[in-house]
Amino acid sequence: MTAYAIAHLRTPSAHPDVLEYMERVQATMDPFQGRFLVHxxxxxxxxxxxxxxxxxxxxPDMDHVVGWYESAAYQDILPLRTGHVPGAAVLVEGVSPGHSAAGLAAALRAAGS
Structure with a gap:
């Protein structure tokens, strides 16, 4: 199931370290088949x-996103961003095909009874 890395960057900056991070990040994502959807x-x-x-x-899945985030290549450049741009990052799995909010509500109601 598709998975995502999501970052909320509170005060983006063009600090030289942040620009270096931006120049290097794609190379850390490529071995894990990562691609930007929003940037x-x-x-x-x-x-x-x-x-x-x-x-x-x-x-492609949680194994890939966790592998990327924990990789030596990404951990090497991560301080370039985190040292200058406060924020939060999460790794999250997407929903399965056919997912619906109503179906989830029904399952939660059934589990609560």
Whole structure:
């Protein structure tokens, strides 16, 4: 099942270390078949607060995204970003084909009874 690395970058900057990170990150993703789906656009906030921007990277599955994040190549460049751009990062699995919110609600209702 497809999995994603999602980062909420609160105060993006063009610090030289961050630019180096950006120049090197794709090479760390390639062995794990990672590809950018969203990469730092302006966000249109409709509910709540969302300072900064978002990055979404798609991988074939959780093994690939975890392998990428924990790889020596990525861990080597990660401080270039985290030292200058505060934020949060999560690794998350996508939904299966045919997923529906109503179906999930029904399963949760059934589990609660």
């Amino acid at each position: 730092g656009p302006e966000v249109d906030v409709r509910e709540g607060e969302w300072p900064g921007t978002v990055v979404v990277i798609e991988f």
